Amino acid sequence: MFGQQVMSGLATGSLYALTAVAVVVVFRNTRVINLAQGDFAMIAAFLGIVFLKNFQLNYYLMLPLVILCSMLLGVLVERLVMRPIADTDWLTLFTATLGVYYILHGVAGWVWGRDTKAFPVTFDAKPISVFGTLVSEGHLFNMAWAVCIGLVLFLFFKYTKQGIAMRAVTDDPETAKLMGIPVRFIVLLTWAMAGFLAAFAGILLAPIVYVSPEMMDEVLVKGYVAAVFGGLYSIPGAILGALMIGVAENLAGGYLGAHYKTATAFAMIVVLLTFRPKGLFGIQARREI
Amino acid sequence: MNEMGAAGRRFARGNALEAANLAPEAAAHAQRQRLALADAKARFQKQNWVGTVALFAVAALFPVLPGVEGWMAYTVALVIIYVIATQGVAVLTGYTGLVTVGHGGFLAIGAYTSALLTKHYHTELITGLIAGGLMSAFIGCLLGLIFLRLSGAFMAIGTLGFAFFVGTIVNNVNLFEGREGISLPKNRILIWEIGDVGFYYVALAVFALTTLLVYCLVRSGVGRALMALRDAEKAAESCGINRVFYRTLAFSLSAFITGLAGVLNGHIVRFIASEVYADIWYSVDFLVAAIVGGSSFLMGPLLGGIFVALLPFFLEELRELAFILKGVALILVLMFAPAGLAEVFGRPWRAWRRNKLERVRNDGARVSRASLDKLTKLEAR
Numbered sequence: 172m173f174g175q176q177v178m179s180g181l182a183t184g185s186l187y188a189l190t191a192v193a194v195v196v197v198f199r200n201t202r203v204i205n206l207a208q209g210d211f212a213m214i215a216a217f218l219g220i221v222f223l224k225n226f227q228l229n230y231y232l233m234l235p236l237v238i239l240c241s242m243l244l245g246v247l248v249e250r251l252v253m254r255p256i257a258d259t260d261w262l263t264l265f266t267a268t269l270g271v272y273y274i275l276h277g278v279a280g281w282v283w284g285r286d287t288k289a290f291p292v293t294f295d296a297k298p299i300s301v302f303g304t305l306v307s308e309g310h311l312f313n314m315a316w317a318v319c320i321g322l323v324l325f326l327f328f329k330y331t332k333q334g335i336a337m338r339a340v341t342d343d344p345e346t347a348k349l350m351g352i353p354v355r356f357i358v359l360l361t362w363a364m365a366g367f368l369a370a371f372a373g374i375l376l377a378p379i380v381y382v383s384p385e386m387m388d389e390v391l392v393k394g395y396v397a398a399v400f401g402g403l404y405s406i407p408g409a410i411l412g413a414l415m416i417g418v419a420e421n422l423a424g425g426y427l428g429a430h431y432k433t434a435t436a437f438a439m440i441v442v443l444l445t446f447r448p449k450g451l452f453g454i455q456a457r458r459e460i
Numbered sequence: 461m462n463e464m465g466a467a468g469r470r471f472a473r474g475n476a477l478e479a480a481n482l483a484p485e486a487a488a489h490a491q492r493q494r495l496a497l498a499d500a501k502a503r504f505q506k507q508n509w510v511g512t513v514a515l516f517a518v519a520a521l522f523p524v525l526p527g528v529e530g531w532m533a534y535t536v537a538l539v540i541i542y543v544i545a546t547q548g549v550a551v552l553t554g555y556t557g558l559v560t561v562g563h564g565g566f567l568a569i570g571a572y573t574s575a576l577l578t579k580h581y582h583t584e585l586i587t588g589l590i591a592g593g594l595m596s597a598f599i600g601c602l603l604g605l606i607f608l609r610l611s612g613a614f615m616a617i618g619t620l621g622f623a624f625f626v627g628t629i630v631n632n633v634n635l636f637e638g639r640e641g642i643s644l645p646k647n648r649i650l651i652w653e654i655g656d657v658g659f660y661y662v663a664l665a666v667f668a669l670t671t672l673l674v675y676c677l678v679r680s681g682v683g684r685a686l687m688a689l690r691d692a693e694k695a696a697e698s699c700g701i702n703r704v705f706y707r708t709l710a711f712s713l714s715a716f717i718t719g720l721a722g723v724l725n726g727h728i729v730r731f732i733a734s735e736v737y738a739d740i741w742y743s744v745d746f747l748v749a750a751i752v753g754g755s756s757f758l759m760g761p762l763l764g765g766i767f768v769a770l771l772p773f774f775l776e777e778l779r780e781l782a783f784i785l786k787g788v789a790l791i792l793v794l795m796f797a798p799a800g801l802a803e804v805f806g807r808p809w810r811a812w813r814r815n816k817l818e819r820v821r822n823d824g825a826r827v828s829r830a831s832l833d834k835l836t837k838l839e840a841r
Contacts, residue, residue: 198613252791256794256795256798259794261612262553262559262751263794265613270786270787270789270790270794274784274787276787277781277784277787278780280780392620396621399613399614403614430631431628431632437624438621438625440618444607444614445606445607448614450614
């Protein structure tokens with residue numbers, strides 16, 4: 172029972188991690204807390220349905236197409252909404268992403284309707300035994316994907332020119348600009364990466380929860396909490412936070428009752444922030460006079 | 461000539477006596493100019509007051525206008541309640557610079573405090589308002605102390621956690637009767653029962669009081685301390701502003717105002733259920749209203765509250781399109797009025813005011829130039 176709860180907690184946590192990492196990546200390069208992150212994923216899930224059902228495509232043919240569309244959406248949002256107001260304070264930027272949230276919600280509801288839809292690809296409900304604990308096939312599949320994406324991200328940030336440039340922009344945008352890094356392009360790339368992560372989050376979550384405009388709301392909140400848990404600047408911190416929140420809330424759901432799932436995540440974050448106001452791996456501001 | 465300039469500068473520095481010694485006539489003129497300026501400022505402030513009072517007078521006459529029915533007063537009262545809650549957010553987010561996404565929690569605390577008192581002890585509305593406001597302020601004070609070290613996005617997520625916490629409690633603790641909700645009897649003020657129109661006046665009175673509270677707060681030393689903490693925390697602290705005290709005070713006041721709105725919100729519908737008060741979208745909407753209206757303007761919450769509360773009302777038939785229009789409107793406001801609607805609407809007023817002050821100043825300058833000519837002539841003689 173316990174092992175099973177932990178395993179499914181890790182599976183949910185890995186999906187939160189996809190959102191949390193996207194929130195961190197966007198925040199540290201652009202100061203934007205992106206509330207529309209969940210909606211990128213929701214649009215991706217709907218597009219997945221369209222490609223699978225209306226165009227009768229194969230799952231692995233659909234995936235790159237959805238990723239492409241999702242990245243395009245991220246870039247579009249950056250160019251049309253965020254760039255014109257890039258110089259304002261973070262609160263204005265935050266509210267602007269809320270505007271994007273409303274728009275994407277409205278578009279999805281308009282085009283595909285409010286009622287929930289089943290995703291055409293589902294997994295066998297029959298659980299598989301891993302190290303003595305039963306795990307459902309879907310959860311295993313999702314965890315495998317999440318690990319792959321984590322690895323890709325790691326390699327990207329460590330070895331590619333663009334990844335290193337992105338880290339440079341995170342550290343110090345001014346100096347990065349002076350060193351000849353095209354900061355605007357990097358910001359664009361950041362939003363494209365948010366779209367990329369959202370595509371996976373949407374497609375992987377779609378078989379578990381039904382697809383609807385609201386499907387990502389809860390995951391977004393948890394992803395945001397996880398990002399803050401890790402300190403908003405650290406990708407490993409966000410992943411760790413997401414996994415911890417996934418496991419903790421699954422245990423709370425199992426032992427206390429389903430009502431307490433979301434409350435557990437927030438109780439964790441409030442307690443953590445009380446003692447570490449900048450999150451687990453955040454940069455602790457020294458109070459100097 | 462040089463003496464005149466020196467006299468002016470001395471005067472500006474406050475050494476009126478010294479200035480008078482240097483060039484008596486110029487000092488007198490500078491004095492007169494200063495008085496004229498102060499007079500003009502006082503006049504403008506009076507006009508400002510006239511505008512505000514006129515606004516409230518029109519609002520007070522609204523229910524007795526021909527063609528206005530009870531439900532209209534009810535709807536407008538709902539908007540007023542929204543605006544009051546937004547004022548609470550503005551105190552914290554606009555003047556103190558702490559972003560809150562948790563004021564739905566304070567709304568719930570105010571509403572439930574008063575509802576439980578009314579249900580178990582049959583209290584009337586004014587007692588409910590005081591109790592709900594104070595309870596909310598108390599919890600706000602505690603929250604302010606817990607979140608003393610948070611700022612920016614961390615504060616946002618912390619307060620969001622608070623809203624979720626309150627939502628979970630009202631959903632699951634038996635006292636609050638969860639989704640079944642608490643039904644309230646007819647509203648009473650002291651011993652008199654009031655209907656929709658009566659309630660409208662109560663809401664309006666509370667709104668007037670909270671507006672006065674915010675107005676006095678902003679123009680007092682406390683308000684200046686809050687704004688100093690917002691603009692330059694360390695500098696303010698090094699000037700002797702007690703950060704712990706003022707932050708907690710801001711939290712309490714803000715929670716108090718939103719708590720009042722919560723009491724009104726519970727009593728106007730006369731039914732309180734966790735479905736409404738556990739909804740975190742309230743918190744988000746209040747923040748949006750504060751930002752859209754301009755959270756550091758007195759009339760900002762009014763404009764922002766109307767924007768957020770009435771937009772879905774007008775767009776209800778459009779359904780999905782309403783969502784899109786809401787988002788587009790929000791983004792457009794942020795693009796073209798980043799300081800809020802109050803700033804845009806206030807622009808012609810402030811431009812006019814500036815012009816007038818400028819004219820007064822020029823008049824003063826002209827007068828002193830004339831006297832300067834006279835002075836030079838006298839000296840030449």
